[in-house]
Amino acid sequence: MKKLLLPSLLILALAACESDPVVDNTAMTDPGGSTASTGGVATVNVNPSNNATGLPPWALDSAGNSVYFDYDSYVIRSEARSLIDAHAKLLAQQPNRKATIQGTADERGSREYNLALGQKRAEAVRRALRLLGARDAQIEAVSLGEEHPACTEATESCYARNRRGDFVYLGR
Amino acid sequence: MTMPRSSPFDAFGNLFRLLCVLLFACLTTNAHADIDITVTGTGTRLFPLIVPVFENEGDLPKPISDIVRADLQRSGRFSLVDLGPLTLPESRMPDLAAMATRGADAVLAASVRPSPNGRFEIRFRLFDTTRRESNPELGGMVLQVSPAQHRLAAHRIADFIYEKLTGIPGYFATRIAYVVKSGSRYELQIADSDGMSAQTALRSPESIISPSWSPDGQHIAYVSFEARKPVIYVHTLATGQRRVLANFKGSNSAPAWAPDGKRLAVVLTKDGLSQIYLINADGSGARRLITSSGIDTEPAWSPEGQWIYFTSDRSGDPQIYRVSATGGAAERVTFEAPYNVTPRPSPDGKKLVFVTRHEGRFRVAAIDLATRQTAILTDSGRDESPSFAPNSNMILYATDIGGRGVLSAVSADGFVKQRLSIQAADVREPAWGPLQQ
Numbered sequence: 001m002k003k004l005l006l007p008s009l010l011i012l013a014l015a016a017c018e019s020d021p022v023v024d025n026t027a028m029t030d031p032g033g034s035t036a037s038t039g040g041v042a043t044v045n046v047n048p049s050n051n052a053t054g055l056p057p058w059a060l061d062s063a064g065n066s067v068y069f070d071y072d073s074y075v076i077r078s079e080a081r082s083l084i085d086a087h088a089k090l091l092a093q094q095p096n097r098k099a100t101i102q103g104t105a106d107e108r109g110s111r112e113y114n115l116a117l118g119q120k121r122a123e124a125v126r127r128a129l130r131l132l133g134a135r136d137a138q139i140e141a142v143s144l145g146e147e148h149p150a151c152t153e154a155t156e157s158c159y160a161r162n163r164r165g166d167f168v169y170l171g172r
Numbered sequence: 173m174t175m176p177r178s179s180p181f182d183a184f185g186n187l188f189r190l191l192c193v194l195l196f197a198c199l200t201t202n203a204h205a206d207i208d209i210t211v212t213g214t215g216t217r218l219f220p221l222i223v224p225v226f227e228n229e230g231d232l233p234k235p236i237s238d239i240v241r242a243d244l245q246r247s248g249r250f251s252l253v254d255l256g257p258l259t260l261p262e263s264r265m266p267d268l269a270a271m272a273t274r275g276a277d278a279v280l281a282a283s284v285r286p287s288p289n290g291r292f293e294i295r296f297r298l299f300d301t302t303r304r305e306s307n308p309e310l311g312g313m314v315l316q317v318s319p320a321q322h323r324l325a326a327h328r329i330a331d332f333i334y335e336k337l338t339g340i341p342g343y344f345a346t347r348i349a350y351v352v353k354s355g356s357r358y359e360l361q362i363a364d365s366d367g368m369s370a371q372t373a374l375r376s377p378e379s380i381i382s383p384s385w386s387p388d389g390q391h392i393a394y395v396s397f398e399a400r401k402p403v404i405y406v407h408t409l410a411t412g413q414r415r416v417l418a419n420f421k422g423s424n425s426a427p428a429w430a431p432d433g434k435r436l437a438v439v440l441t442k443d444g445l446s447q448i449y450l451i452n453a454d455g456s457g458a459r460r461l462i463t464s465s466g467i468d469t470e471p472a473w474s475p476e477g478q479w480i481y482f483t484s485d486r487s488g489d490p491q492i493y494r495v496s497a498t499g500g501a502a503e504r505v506t507f508e509a510p511y512n513v514t515p516r517p518s519p520d521g522k523k524l525v526f527v528t529r530h531e532g533r534f535r536v537a538a539i540d541l542a543t544r545q546t547a548i549l550t551d552s553g554r555d556e557s558p559s560f561a562p563n564s565n566m567i568l569y570a571t572d573i574g575g576r577g578v579l580s581a582v583s584a585d586g587f588v589k590q591r592l593s594i595q596a597a598d599v600r601e602p603a604w605g606p607l608q609q
Contacts, residue, residue, distance in 0.1 A: 039324065039347060039608065041362045041371035042412030046378070046398045100401070109534060110513040110527060110556055111381050111601070112426045113483055113490055115402060116439070116446035116467040119423050123445055141441065142401040143423045147379035154575075 067125055067165040071106075074120045076128055084125065087167055088132030091139070100140050101125045102166040106159035107146040115145030125165040207367025207579070207599075213589035214248035219337055221250050222276040227259040227283035232292060232322045237282070239326035243344040243366060244333060247566075248588030259283075262295040268308055272301040278310070278337055282329070291318050294325055298336055310336045323364060324608060343561035347605040348568060349373075349383040349392055350579060353598040360394060362409060365561075365604075367592050373409055384427045384436070385605040386453075392603075393417060393427035393436060404438055406453065417455045428471045428480075429453075430497075437461065437471035437480055448482055450497075462495050462502060473497070474517050481505065481515035481524060492526055506539065508546055514557060517541075518564040523584065525549075525558040525567050536569050538584060549586045559604045560584075568592075570600045 103122030105114035122141035282296035297312030331342025422441030511529035
């Protein structure tokens with residue numbers, strides 16, 4: 001590029017300036033050619049098949065694995081009690097089994113606040129399981145917030161489907 | 173109106189530019205759809221200004237005067253008077269009377285010269301055409317740049333002009349981070365503040381949220397769901413090196429870098445509901461900052477590091493509070509609406525932007541921290557993730573148009589409005605980075 005440039009450069013006759021401009025040599029000097037000062041960005045790929053967590057696929061909204069919540073509510077509805085009972089019994093009888101409770105929220109409002117709301121739902125399910133005999137080490141309450149919606153329509157029925165706590169069992 | 177991106181050019185410059193474009197095309201391996209920026213509102217008075225074609229700018233990999241003009245035009249504070257292909261060499265005082273006749277109150281004179289080691293010297297001076305009798309020169313600079321730095325140089329020249337003519341520091345030599353969702357793929361991208369030179373830092377099959385810039389602009393902390401739960405990573409942009417900052421039992425989210433770059437505020441649930449912790453930048457020493465019986469989340473540091481603002485539902489509805497960075501009692505900051513979230517203090521410490529819900533619509537609002545007066549800045553309905561430019565004068569945020577995520581920017585006074593969009597993609601979670609060194 002330099003070789004291309006040189007013959008094409010024009011020689012400038014600079015008249016003396018009335019006042020010298022501020023010389024700013026340092027800020028943009030890049031002696032080492034580091035990528036940082038030119039804004040270089042290296043790309044990292046997260047490959048799902050190389051994900052070494054060994055976790056099963058997402059269990060989204062599968063029948064019998066989801067507890068639904070009312071709007072702005074973290075109280076387990078009475079109709080969900082038998083489902084939670086069944087899971088607590090399974091965990092109590094099989095101490096080696098581990099489950100993740102994934103809480104979710106509908107998409108309205110801040111993603112981080114929705115993540116916290118999903119956590120509140122997951123935590124409500126976790127506490128119910130503990131009271132019914134599951135052990136702390138068997139259950140982890142996490143939140144997916146609004147990041148994995150079961151549906152994406154802006155309707156109350158869709159929002160309701162996205163306010164859940166899902167049971168996901170790890171391994172056998 | 174979409175900003176013009178090209179300018180008239182002499183034949184030699186065009187030929188050279190073509191050669192450079194061809195060379196560049198061979199070297200570029202990571203091409204991306206850049207962001208289109210549309211200005212949808214401007215200030216009440218536009219400052220008339222001439223930024224001519226720079227003398228010899230065809231020697232640069234790409235001409236830069238149109239980058240300077242586009243920056244200034246997009247700011248919504250200037251009207252650019254077109255001089256066509258005419259150059260105004262930096263070495264000579266321009267004919268200020270003639271420029272005033274064309275309607276310009278200020279005029280730039282600028283030249284590009286070769287420098288040793290393949291670098292370039294860009295010299296420019298700015299003149300006030302309304303002060304022809306006294307001392308019309310407003311100042312100038314000499315920049316020594318490598319060819320790869322030509323866009324950064326253009327943004328710094330625009331910053332210089334912006335500051336001289338408005339009295340407010342510029343914000344063009346900055347980068348923005350945001351997340352693009354295309355189909356089921358998520359990308360954390362970094363672009364220049366004008367939406368150009370978009371590059372992908374992370375590509376993932378799972379969601380990425382809450383990017384937070386380190387104060388030096390070298391690292392980004394974010395939340396990734398690639399491990400099927402929210403985990404906080406710190407990612408070094410230039411090298412792609414990334415490491416887990418926080419992966420405790422439960423959820424790990426909402427990273428916020430302290431102004432000193434040594435630690436972060438994060439939200440963990442290892443002890444129950446979402447609570448705020450401080451953690452060292454190497455992931456060590458996590459300690460709880462404050463305890464509530466409900467949700468505390470979305471921490472953000474005041475610019476001098478004294479306060480941490482956050483969202484809490486301790487009163488029932490989500491509201492904004494602040495607590496000393498050394499802990500203690502929380503003080504409530506917002507009162508006016510039933511839903512106030514995502515507090516982000518301005519770098520000058522005078523204001524706080526946040527998202528407020530009013531009649532079912534989520535909009536960006538600003539509170540003056542001295543007078544506690546609140547103003548709603550946007551008229552959209554699904555605004556999220558506001559963040560200030562380093563000059564405290566522009567606010568970048570995510571919103572929704574026709575069911576598709578776009579980025580928008582609004583000036584702190586609410587007058588200047590821009591929309592930043594990528595064709596056929598969902599863009600969200602913007603974060604405005606620091607001034608580039």
